[in-house]
Amino acid sequence: MVSKVDAAAGRLAASSGRAPAVMVQGLVKRYGSLEAVRGIDFAVAAGEIFGFLGPNGAGKSTTIKILCTLAQPSEGSAQVAGYNVVLQRDAVRRNIGLVFQDPTLDAYLTAEQNLRFHAELYAVPKDLVDSRLRQVLEMVGLWERRSSLVSTFSGGMQRRLEIARGLLHAPKVLFLDEPTVGLDPQTRTSIWEYIIELKQREDITIFLTTHYMEEAEHCDRIAIIDHGQIQAVDTPEALKASVGKDRVQIATADDVQAIEALSSRFEIEAGMHDGLVTFSVASGEAFVPRLFAELGVGIRSVSVARPSLDDVFMSYTGRTIRDTEATSSDSMRALRQRFRGR
Numbered sequence: 001m002v003s004k005v006d007a008a009a010g011r012l013a014a015s016s017g018r019a020p021a022v023m024v025q026g027l028v029k030r031y032g033s034l035e036a037v038r039g040i041d042f043a044v045a046a047g048e049i050f051g052f053l054g055p056n057g058a059g060k061s062t063t064i065k066i067l068c069t070l071a072q073p074s075e076g077s078a079q080v081a082g083y084n085v086v087l088q089r090d091a092v093r094r095n096i097g098l099v100f101q102d103p104t105l106d107a108y109l110t111a112e113q114n115l116r117f118h119a120e121l122y123a124v125p126k127d128l129v130d131s132r133l134r135q136v137l138e139m140v141g142l143w144e145r146r147s148s149l150v151s152t153f154s155g156g157m158q159r160r161l162e163i164a165r166g167l168l169h170a171p172k173v174l175f176l177d178e179p180t181v182g183l184d185p186q187t188r189t190s191i192w193e194y195i196i197e198l199k200q201r202e203d204i205t206i207f208l209t210t211h212y213m214e215e216a217e218h219c220d221r222i223a224i225i226d227h228g229q230i231q232a233v234d235t236p237e238a239l240k241a242s243v244g245k246d247r248v249q250i251a252t253a254d255d256v257q258a259i260e261a262l263s264s265r266f267e268i269e270a271g272m273h274d275g276l277v278t279f280s281v282a283s284g285e286a287f288v289p290r291l292f293a294e295l296g297v298g299i300r301s302v303s304v305a306r307p308s309l310d311d312v313f314m315s316y317t318g319r320t321i322r323d324t325e326a327t328s329s330d331s332m333r334a335l336r337q338r339f340r341g342r
């Protein structure tokens with residue numbers, strides 16, 4: 001029998017002409033009696049930007065830890081860059097880059113010294129180090145600042161340098177945990193420009209977590225994870241289409257009467273939101289003319305919104321993204337220390 005993930009991986013391989021960069025099959029992780037990851041399956045195509053979204057405690061960090069070889073699965077298996085994360089741990093580690101949300105740079109070294117140290121750790125061939133160093137520093141716009149101490153860098157510059165460092169050893173898969181958390185909107189935009197450029201310039205797969213819905217829009221595909229299970233995996237467009245309803249908000253001359261009329265004439269359940277009568281319909285565009293013609297209550301304004309990723313998230317997890325603001329810094333800090341100290 002062909003499993004769901006095999007079928008998905010087969011489609012991915014056929015569409016990209018290459019083996020999947022990440023393959024996860026029946027993955028389970030238990031901490032004592034707690035099942036943090038409950039049998040998940042997914043595949044990430046080579047060259048994809050794949051986003052992992054989920055509320056706090058959903059199992060995102062646990063899954064990333066397993067993929068980065070920092071935790072052992074209780075059941076199931078995972079391959080990264082073609083290597084088994086349990087049986088071929090060193091090969092996996094050589095082929096991945098990690099960027100975590102907390103700074104991991106040595107602030108009292110220059111940008112270049114930080115990168116050279118990393119090159120040694122990862123045994124980048126000596127004759128390649130100079131050219132590679134220049135390439136990644138230019139990519140993140142820090143070549144001119146290579147001799148400055150990291151302590152003089154802004155938060156955004158440090159994050160860019162972290163990304164440059166994560167790329168130095170030319171990993172096949174780059175894991176980014178909340179790459180823009182804590183940064184101002186302008187810096188977040190510029191980090192995303194680097195991520196998208198990275199995908200075009202380097203032959204790399206990017207696996208990231210984010211709780212910013214507008215960032216999830218940049219991903220080729222998103223997996224929504226909740227209570228240790230994957231609730232949905234698809235492109236942002238397809239996920240939004242799956243919600244299938246537009247949100248209509250109207251300002252009326254009499255809101256109570258309008259809500260009653262929507263119920264009696266159209267069998268639509270409406271409520272008040274932001275001081276406006278609010279409801280969902282399959283096609284806002286088609287419904288609005290009927291609304292004006294048949295509601296029987298004065299309408300002062302109408303707005304129609306297509307489903308957002310927030311609506312998608314809500315429909316799959318029952319929570320808004322605001323409830324899920326990530327506070328995983330402690331666990332990621334521990335994870336990073338273990339990885340660096342190996």
Ligand SMILES: Nc1ncnc2c1ncn2[C@@H]1O[C@H](COP(=O)(O)OP(=O)(O)OP(=O)(O)O)[C@@H](O)[C@H]1O
Pocket residue numbers: 031034035036054055056057058059060061062063326327328331
């Ligand atoms: N080392 C551990 N020992 C015991 N329980 C753990 C351990 N690590 C994680 N958990 C539990 O496993 C579940 C999943 O945690 P995980 O950190 O993977 O979630 P997450 O989606 O990354 O959330 P966050 O964004 O808050 O980090 C949570 O209930 C968490 O408390």
